[in-house]
Amino acid sequence: MTEFLFFIEVVVGGLLAGTMYSLVALGFVLIYKASSTFNFAQGAMVFFAVLAFVGLMELGLPFVVAFFATVFLMFLVGYCTERLVLKPLMNQSEDTMLMATIGLGFVLEGLAQAAWGVEVRRLDLGIGDFPIPWIADSTGLFISALDLTAGTVSIAMIIGLSVLFKYTKMGLGLRAVADDAGAASSIGIPLKSIMLMVWTTAGIVALIAGMMWGARAGVQFALVDLALKALPVLIIGGFSSIPGAIVGGLIIGATEKVLEVYIGPYFGGAIEGWAPYVLAIFFLLYRPEGLFGEKIIRRV
Amino acid sequence: MTEERRFPIGDSILELDHISLSFGGVKAITNTSFKVRAHEIRAIIGPNGAGKSSLLNCINGIYKPQEGTIIFKGEVLSKINPNFIARKGISRTFQNLALFKRMSVLDNILVGRRLHETANFIEVALQLPRAKREEKENREKSEEIIEFLEIGNIRDTLVGKLPYGLQKKVELGRALATGAEILLLDEPMAGMNVEEKREMCRFILKVNDELGTTMILIEHDMGVVMDISDSVVVLDYGKIIADGPPDQVRSNQSVIDAYLGVAHD
């Protein structure tokens, strides 16, 4: 029985940690939906946002002020990206855009380090990374409070964003743009402001993801590598699906934890580093469009 | 078409036998059968969305028909993929230009010589005799095609930089370079002016006359079709509604009906 409990614990821990990948993936999906651009810089945005946030807090700004200042900063990032990168590259191939966003990622990482330095910073959200006593007492499961918070926040964001897309004007506009940018702008949907809003939203998502990651592992450059794991998440879930980002994150989170705990010891551990990517390859072989993506049909 | 042909029209070389193709429940081609005779110019016409390109894509192995077989020179084409079909001796051009945009005109045509290259990459890397000899032969052959199509002045230009009409010509050149027995031409004259169309017709007839290449072409311009084709298949909604020599097809009532009120360019 205790073994089974332990398994449950591993899975739940993995699922909750997976929601953190989902958060990074979510920002990716937003931008992909709006502009069909694979924003490789999303991971860098996570790092940039949370580093700015922590940096501003260090300057003595209160939590809320620092939060909104960072949101404004991410708005500026979105604005500059739209003006300086996306617009000049309109109608270029996907690969070109992808490479440009790799460049953008480097710019953001460099700027963040130039402004705030490279040392690891602690981020205390007042939520401990330790088991919640009452859950441990009542069920015998050790589940971290931080994991649970991250999970809750992710789910809240997904619901919030889904509602935003379904029922607001911005969401409607976004879906029109995603469908056919040219047609959307010809019927008067303001392409530019929609893009800006999407990039800002992606920035906020990045900030929240960064806060969750930062509270766990410290705010540091390694976040960028962690954020890379959002890529296999996207492959599993599909690049254009919000629920896909969540489910993909959960699958990656749970699988890598289970593999690490049960298989890892036979190979000296640390298979978490590559397991998600190999898992993604298997998904690619069987379902290249992802669980929730639309089937890709190439016309000739 | 009345004068003596160097390659008189022969027996059936390609046969489509009860081909059906659908995309997720939508029928593109329904139970279609027709034959193509050796050395003839066979036109496929029909309104937009009649399934003409899909038909070519089936012959060429890009689409896999759910039902039916394709028989080439008495042999059922067993594997349906473009590479296999190309090796059997069927080449093609595409409706929306499928050239190698970042390669020069000469290189594009040289790619058409692919099936005449047998040297592997090690031989090429070390420039062993076979690789050298083949390269020389294929370049000579490609130069002949360039000369034939009168595009010598653009031989080193990147294809992506060429105007549309010239690109169509290069694509014909690439298909010719394969030395295939059958050429599938998907709207070789789309978007061309009268002058360019006339020129393209001249090339098509010249190829057919000098090399005896069998051609299957899709074309919207009825004038062109009537002028150059030996026989015509008319498709509508994925079904054949007429099949025969041009003048016979032209007077066919169901063909006239299909075209009435249908806007086409």
Added chain:
Amino acid sequence: MRAQPIFMTFKKSDVVNFVVLMTLAFIAIPMTVQTDYWYTSILIPWLCLSLAAIGQQIVMGYTGQLALGAAGFMAAGAFACFNLVLRVPDLPFVGALGLSGLIAAAFGILFGLPSLRVRGIYLMVATLASQFFIIWMIDKFGWFKNYDTSGIITTQDIVIFGKSMTTPMEMFFVLVVVVTVLTLLAMNMARGSTGRRWMAVRDMDIAAESMGISLLRTKLQAFAISAFYCGVAGALFAFTYLKSLEPVAFDIKLSFKILFMVILGGLGTINGAFIGAAFILLFPVVLNTIGNNVFHGSIDATIISATEQVVFGVLIIVFMIYEPLGMAKLWDSIKQRLFRKESASVDAPVNQAGVGK
């Protein structure tokens, strides 16, 4: 316009370039450059990384497959070479080098398999698996490191015809020979039928297939050859530059660096690999020199490395917008402007074609 068809044998300008470069490498540089610094910190890593960049160029620039795992293959080559020299006593160094390349090529084929199903970022993620997996494997299995627990293993001496190559200049000569031979082979492939197939697959895969090109064979071949070049480059990088072996030296950052060399240098050109490698390698050196000499070290090292990152990032964006063909293309344009005569014959047909627009 040329009246006669040109054959693939090298053009006059190629021969001239070759002679000039060889004179530089074997006479001019050894005579003028005496300080070890130039060899150990600039020329040696430049040649190694250029070779890796050629590998990346083959798979990405020529075949159009967005792969991001060059450093993984380099690691495979480096550790293969170490173990071959260690465990196969009579194997000459050049043989070990070639075998290391082949071992890396095997990994290349394995991790190139996803390219048969996917492209773009999907493929990039799949190739990241190779990066992380290979490094992990080397790290976790003691055999690869000869059960060395210190973490850093010293590489063996390079022995060629019984002579140990130990001085930086000797190592430089070894590199020049290997890199020259492999570059010539790569150029032959790129200009010949092999390269045409790569590019055809890159530009329009369905048309390539319709011409009788097997996508499976062409893509896997490109991955294998690319990984071979990376593997040899990795072995040389370890034996001549790092002089030690540790998996961390081949992490994802190095893969990104090599990716940048190819993007900035110019996709689809062999020259671009060398130009890109030189730039990526020299720019930080220049930046540091400025930091030390102009600002006398008053600038924090963090700022310098951050500046480096920002500049690389900005340059990538700028090149993507204004000159997707990179520095090699810029260099060509400059050359054409300098030697008007040559440019006239090249430009003429382009202009003629342009009239029809």
